[in-house]
Amino acid sequence: MRFKIIPTIIIIVFTATFIIFFKGLKNSNIYTPNVDLEKKVPSLVFKSFDTNLDIISENIFNKNKFYLVNIWASWCIPCRDEHKFLMKLKKREEIELIGLNYKDNNKNAQNFLGELGNPYDKIFVDKDGTSSINWGAYGVPESFLIYKNKIIKRYIGPINNRNVIEIEKIIK
Amino acid sequence: MIGSYSLGFGLFFSFIIIFFSINDLKNVENLNKKIISFTFLQFVFVVISFFGLIISFVNSDFSNETVFNNSHTAKPLFYKISGTWGNHEGSLLLWLLVLTLFVFIFLLKSDKQPKKYRIFTLLFQQIIIIGFFIFLIKTSSPFNFIFPVPEEGLGLNPILQDPALAVHPPILYLGYVGSSIIFSSALAAMVSTYVTKEWAKHIKQWVLISWIFLTLGILLGSVWAYYELGWGGFWFWDPVENVSLMPWFALTTLLHCILVLEKKGILTSWAMVLSIATFALSMSGTFLVRSGILNSVHTFANDPERGLFILIFLFSLILLSIFIFLFFHTNKEKTENNFFWLSKETSILVNNWFMMYFLSVVLIGTIYPIFLEVLTSNKISVGPPFYNKLILPFLIPFLFAMAIGPKLKWIKSDFQDKLNMLILLIISFLISALIIKEFDISFLINTILVSSAFFLFFVTLREFFIKKLKNLPQNIAHFGFSLLILSILLNNIFSTEVITNLKIGETFKSDKFSINFANIDQENGKNFKSIIGKFKVEHEDGSIDALRPELRIYNQPNIVTSEADIKTNFFTDKFITMNYVQNQEYFNIRYQVKPLMIWIWMSVLLLSFGGLMSIFKKRYEI
Amino acid sequence: MRLLHIFLIIILIFNFNLIKADEIQTENKIAKNLRCLICQGQSVYDSDSEFALSLKLVISNKISDGMTEEQIYSFLKKKYGEWILYDPVLNKNTYFLWLLPLLIFLAGGAIIIKKLYIRK
Helix, strand or coil: CHHHHHHHHHHHHHHHHHHHHHHHHHCCCCCCCCCCCCCECCCCEEEECCCCCEEEHHHCCCCCCEEEEEEECCCCHHHHHHHHHHHHHHCCCCEEEEEEEECCCHHHHHHHHHHHCCCCCEEEEECCCHHHHHCCCCCCCEEEEEECCEEEEEEECCCCHHHHHHHHHHHC | CHHHHHHHHHHHHHHHHHHHHHHHHCCCCCCCHHHHHHHHHHHHHHHHHHHHHHHHHHCCCCCEHHHHHHCCCCCCHHHHHHHHHCCHHHHHHHHHHHHHHHHHHHHHHCCCCCHHHHHHHHHHHHHHHHHHHHHHHHHCCCCCECCCCCCCCCCCCHHHCCHHHHHHHHHHHHHHHHHHHHHHHHHHHHHCCCCCHHHHHHHHHHHHHHHHHHHHHHHHHHHHHHHHCCCCCCCCCCHHHHHHHHHHHHHHHHHHHHHHHHHHCCCHHHHHHHHHHHHHHHHHHHHHHHCCCCCCCCCCCCCHHHHHHHHHHHHHHHHHHHHHHHHHCCCCCCCCCCCCCCCHHHHHHHHHHHHHHHHHHHHHHHHHHHHHHHHHCCCCCCCHHHHHHHHHHHHHHHHHHHHHHHHCCCCCCCCCCHHHHHHHHHHHHHHHHHHHHHCCCCCHHHHHHHHHHHHHHHHHHHHHHHCCCCCHHHHHHHHHHHHHHHHHHHHHHHCEEEEEEECCCCEEECCCEEEEEEEEEEEECCCEEEEEEEEEEEECCCCEEEECCEEEEECCCCEEEEECEEEECCCEEEEEEEEECCCCCCEEEEEEEEECHHHHHHHHHHHHHHHHHHHHCCCCCC | CHHHHHHHHHHHHHHHHCCCCCHHHHHHHHHHCEECCCCCCCECCCCCCHHHHHHHHHHHHHHHCCCCHHHHHHHHHHHHCHHHECCCCCCCCCHHHHHHHHHHHHHHHHHHHHHHHHHC
8 A cells, every 4th residue: 555655646746846847937037026016106205307306206196197107217228219109108198207217317318308309297316226116116117107196007128019009098 | 060960860879779779688698899889979970060069169150040149250269169068059969968978988887787787777878868869959959050141140148258167067067967877877777676786886986976077067157156246155046056056965965875885785775766866956957947947147048948848858757767766676675784873874874864954955945936936926036045044053963973974883883082072072162162252243053053064174184194094085075075164154254345336546444444446447358348447455454455356348249247356365365346337437346355265165176086086996995 | 833933943043143233234134135136146235236236225225214124124025025035934835945844854854763763
């Protein structure tokens, strides 16, 4: 009896391991944002881009509107790729674009916007990257779709056409 | 092109060898000479295709996809050659090369062994070889064409352009592949009922060889990580490092277990399980690294199809071995082979016990996140704190056992020179207490850990004098191990470091040293530009070090790497790196003083030297 | 249950030992226990990426704000998930992770003792 139980157990364990590895192969290893993450908009003090004034985040997202917070920098190359999609979103009435300028120098950032156009309704500055950490961001570029003080969608990396279509669907 | 034909021929020969071997099983006389020539021919074909690939790399033949992806005309010749195995396809070809070479050597060296056993080993080995041939040809052929032929290649990742890393893969593979011989030979021994003391004696050589190469391979990887990855660590508990450590644990266990088998003819089943486990762990290492299922610094460009292939291959081999183990292996141990609780047998069992525990910690820590993610889609990280917590406390009894164990006799023993041991123990404790107290780090556990390491250190050191040449290899290896643990512990406890931002001309001051960032220089290398920072570090004792860390801007591919400057001496390493900070005029400087670094490397060399000696020493009493 | 006790004691010893006054040391310790999410297999402490540099700044700010180590971990866990912590906490997901090696150790010991006694 004992002789038969042990082999059965060994074989079951190996089969289970096989199946799990097999499934594991299909999972991508790219940092998939966890669904259980905090959804509330972090309460923070922001520095405004042009006026250098402090603004509390509660006063930014107070309207009954959608907001897209976009973390960008002039030195970030993928930010150039996503720029035209942001310009496209700018045309929509239902959504307000908030730029968060990440570890940038003001002059370069101005030039960047001057060259490619300014899609943002408001721009804030994150000189040392700490505000972005409070947002739970990984880096540049990254975007958060916000409605009623809740983060409803996040995009790590540059926004593409598919994302724009998705956003347009949500805000309708 | 010749290369890929060669591969085809090599595969073809596998089948011929299998056919002839099975035929030959019926004969009673000696092994058919043809089989040996066929294995040799197979090896030659793999060599041809391997050299074909090297030549394509040297000539920068970009019509070859592998060359295009991993090479560049501006690369120095040395790295063009090492680039051959610096990528997935080439490294597999290298693997295959070693595999065929080892089978050939095995056949030559085993002529005193029973014929049936040799043929079965060859058969199992050919199954593995065929698996690798198919894997190579089907999913990762190094000889794919690109048309139109590109002008320039994409280049090799600059962090891989390094002398230590150029030789790291071949050495490591020698270790891995050696374990495949152990695997096939264990299976063959079971099938041909040859699990005996003679077998143990014969296979011990292979165990030692793979163990030495694996040890050296891990050492090289670790040295590379230390000076190249630029954060001054040498072991990160990175999944890929773990993957090479696991077969090492299994091999070390096997090495000790085989000694018991050789002497007493017991623990046969356990030796079989270990032989199978060693190879299975080496293979799963390949699977975990190549399939991209893990997050790691080493991940090659990955492709799920490859992962799937290795997975299926691996599990069929394991199932095959389980099957053989269950049906062919009969435990014929004589029960009168009794042993007393205080004996060499027990001490080796204790070694095996702890080794298995360490192995299980590393194994579980490495694959648990994968399991959890698949089952519950929760992602967790298992990092250094986990391993430290689970391994360090257990190191204490392990080190003590290691100090006492080798002094015991077979079957039944008594403690000898208790008094001397006690004195050494007290000395070790006093020294450790002194060291720890002086630096005011009141870790209770550290004191005990360091004293147990010191204890082993003294005991083995003393053995050199009292036992003279008897048991020298074993003693060297154990001494090396104590030195390793001791250096690692003291290094961990007494490393100091500073991370700061400095502009050119600025000076950072702390109570122990000041770092002056004098100026920067620019130089041009063959395929990179470098920015060299000139630093002056002044210590409290008045000594001044001039350090020159570098930032290298490689042009193909366009990557910036940070090269550490390390001043090594007998007791400490001084390690400095600088890094560019986005959009700031200052640089991020990391300065570390790391004691006993050189001894970590030396002790591992000593460890493998012990292994090497015992290969050449024909008979030795343990 | 006894196992759990032994285990908790081990953890306690470690935590107890590691209480150090120095803020920088605490900061470094925290950073060493965090995974740099955008790097491959590096801790935040070891990494010089933009993400890691900012995160180190956040940690030192939080420490000066008087947050404890545990609070900082739970803050980051909320933001980034458990994935960021190198030292997995003991909860229902990780029981096996922590206890399985110890169980294997005990089982190994049991096998050896059995082998020694039954033979005699």
